Amino acid sequence: MTTVESGLNAAEKAAIYAEVQRDIEAVLDGETNVTAQMATVSCLLAQAFDYYFWIGFYVVDEVKKAQGLNELVIGPYQGTLGCLRIAYTRGVCGAAATQRKTIIVDDVHAFPGHIACDSRSNSEIVVPVFDASGELIAVFDVDSQAHASFDDTDKAGLEAIMASVFAKNII
Numbered sequence: 001m002t003t004v005e006s007g008l009n010a011a012e013k014a015a016i017y018a019e020v021q022r023d024i025e026a027v028l029d030g031e032t033n034v035t036a037q038m039a040t041v042s043c044l045l046a047q048a049f050d051y052y053f054w055i056g057f058y059v060v061d062e063v064k065k066a067q068g069l070n071e072l073v074i075g076p077y078q079g080t081l082g083c084l085r086i087a088y089t090r091g092v093c094g095a096a097a098t099q100r101k102t103i104i105v106d107d108v109h110a111f112p113g114h115i116a117c118d119s120r121s122n123s124e125i126v127v128p129v130f131d132a133s134g135e136l137i138a139v140f141d142v143d144s145q146a147h148a149s150f151d152d153t154d155k156a157g158l159e160a161i162m163a164s165v166f167a168k169n170i171i
Contacts (some may be wrong), residue, residue, distance in 0.1 A: 010153045017157025020048045021164055028165060036137070037165055039076035044160070046078035046140075053121055054079035054143040057129070058086055058093050060136055072097060075138060083117040091115035096126035096139045102155050106148040118143070125150040127158045129166050137166060 024044050028037055038057045045144070046055045048167045056077020064071040070088035076137065088094040090113050096103045108114045121143035129138040140162055 010020060010151070013153045014157060017153070017160065020044055021129055021157070021161050024161060025164060034137070034166070035076060041140075041161065041165060042076050042078050045158075051144050051146060051149050052078075052142055053145045054082065054118060055141070057138045057140055058082075058097075060097070061085070070097070072139060074139075077141075079143075080118045083115055085159040086115060089113075092124050093139050093141055094128045096128050097136060098137060100128050102127045102159060104150045104155060106150075108143075120145050122147045123149045125154055125158065127155070127162055129162045133165050 023043075024041055027040055027044070031037060031040075040077075042056050046052055052079065056079065057075035058072035061069075061071045061073045072086045072088070072093055074082050074084050086093045087096040088098045092103055092105055092108065092111060092114065103124075103126050105111045105114075108116075108121055108124050111124075123144045123146060125142050127140045128136055129140055131137050140158060142150070142154075142158070
């Protein structure tokens with residue numbers, strides 16, 4: 001089945017995700033700084049897919065967490081200005097953080113509580129990012145200007161990359 005927005009079929013997309021994962025792992029070999037890892041992941045994935053409009057991380061705010069609050073703060077990203085902070089109770093990113101699962105939204109404007117950081121975004125995928133102990137450290141957010149840009153191939157590819165990079169970290 002062809003993904004209309006990207007012009008790629010599932011096998012082509014899966015092959016690109018696998019190639020990008022190999023590239024990310026090679027570049028990050030021996031790098032333990034999480035910010036450097038996130039910046040590299042964002043950069044290489046943004047360059048790999050033309051239907052990615054905004055791409056980046058929202059990181060669990062440890063200070064707020066210590067205060068009993070659940071909030072994400074902007075991390076490394078590529079694209080237009082992102083929202084600076086997102087409560088777990090808001091938007092697709094908050095839902096993915098709360099549910100601890102990947103969420104694909106074909107039309108973000110129909111998603112209850114959607115946060116319009118850039119009104120040109122029309123579809124979105126958000127992947128929770130866990131460390132080696134299974135602790136949520138961030139969510140990875142990708143937006144597209146087209147509707148229904150993301151599918152199970154994107155989900156599988158992005159989840160594999162997040163696990164490969166961040167679940168290896170020794171905290």
